[in-house]
Amino acid sequence: MKERSRLIVALDVDTFDEARRIIDELGDIVDIFKVGSHLFVAHGPSVIRGLQAKGKKIFLDLKFHDIPNTVAGAVRSAVSLRLFMLTVHAQGGLEMLQAASKAAKEQAVALDVPRPLIIGVTVLTSQARDADTNDIVMQRALLAKQAGLDGVVASVEEAALVRGRLGQGFIIVTPGIRPAGTDAGDQKRAATPAAAMKSGSDFLVVGRPIVQDKDPRAAALRILKELSSHPP
Numbered sequence: 664m665k666e667r668s669r670l671i672v673a674l675d676v677d678t679f680d681e682a683r684r685i686i687d688e689l690g691d692i693v694d695i696f697k698v699g700s701h702l703f704v705a706h707g708p709s710v711i712r713g714l715q716a717k718g719k720k721i722f723l724d725l726k727f728h729d730i731p732n733t734v735a736g737a738v739r740s741a742v743s744l745r746l747f748m749l750t751v752h753a754q755g756g757l758e759m760l761q762a763a764s765k766a767a768k769e770q771a772v773a774l775d776v777p778r779p780l781i782i783g784v785t786v787l788t789s790q791a792r793d794a795d796t797n798d799i800v801m802q803r804a805l806l807a808k809q810a811g812l813d814g815v816v817a818s819v820e821e822a823a824l825v826r827g828r829l830g831q832g833f834i835i836v837t838p839g840i841r842p843a844g845t846d847a848g849d850q851k852r853a854a855t856p857a858a859a860m861k862s863g864s865d866f867l868v869v870g871r872p873i874v875q876d877k878d879p880r881a882a883a884l885r886i887l888k889e890l891s892s893h894p895p
Contacts, residue, residue, distance in 0.1 A: 669860075669890060671722050671836070672883065673697040673870030679706045679713070681874075686717060688880045689873075692887065695747060697722040697868055711744050720747035722868075726784050728752035731762035738763045738781070742770040746779040748836075750816060753783035753803035760810030782836055783807035784816045789839075797821055801828060808833060819854030819862045826863030837864035842872055842886060856889045 672693050674682045682702060696719055698710050703725065714721050723746050727734045734751060741749050751763045764781055771778035785800040785807075800821040805828075807815050814834025817825050822835045837859045859867050869886060876882035 667692060667694055667887060669866055670883070670886060671695045671697050671866050671868045672873055673699065673724075673838075673868055674702055674710075674874065675699065675870040676702065676874055677705070679710060682710060683713065685874050685879055686714065686719065689883055690717060690719075692880070692883055693719075695720045695722055695866070697724050697870070699724045700726075708744060711746070715745065722746070722748040722750075723779075724750050726750045726752045727763065728755045729759070731755075731759045734759050735762040735766035738766040739770040742767055742776065742779060743774060745776050748780040748782055750782050750784050751812075753785055753807050753812075753815065757806055757810055760807060760812055764811035780813040780834060781811075782814050782816055782834065783810075783812045785821070786818075797824060801825065804829060804833075814865070819859045819864065822859065822862035822864045834866070835864045836866045836868060837862070838868040840867045840869045840872070840886075842882075842889065856886050857892070860890060 670693060672689060674685060674696055676682050676685065686696065696714055698721055702710055711721050723741055727737045728751065734755065751760060753760065760783060767778050767781050783803060785803040786796060800817055801824060804815045804825045808829055814836065815825060816836045816838060818839055819837055822837055825835055840854060840856055840859055842855060856867055873879050873882045
């Protein structure tokens, strides 16, 4: 997998104009962008369509977490947006996760579109580690796999455990990526790109270290260079 196909840039900005600026600056070096609740609530599917018009893949990170029927409905709507990846919260339990997986498969067939990858969020990287974190992450990762999900979101501190237990082919997305020397912000379980690669992560999500840099393109290129120096 090429370095640029491992990097996901989080569009953690306030306005669609800011998002467009970032996309234009990074357009020829970044393939995947994450749209979270902040931008999606403000601007809705127009953000998705804008990215798709530029040939980009979208990771919709809304962390669906509700009763199974409601989550299934949300996933069906999301599939119609032709996404690359979306998240549900693994805390929702087996029945909810199975409903999400089933809805994605059925809706993709019905619409004759590619099925997005369904990724279960284990424990938010803004939560500090405690004695139970590893056990909780692993329990939710096993639940996600049992439910038919494609992978999980896990910090670098748990990614190696998940990879060791569930093997290759089960996707691990690692947020909270902070290049050496940058501020961790509200991330309690942050990691450098190199550390995440060594842990077995498939995709690295980087937001503020790129989008808030005075030169987002240079920041992204530095991360891509670090990834190329530490292949999986």
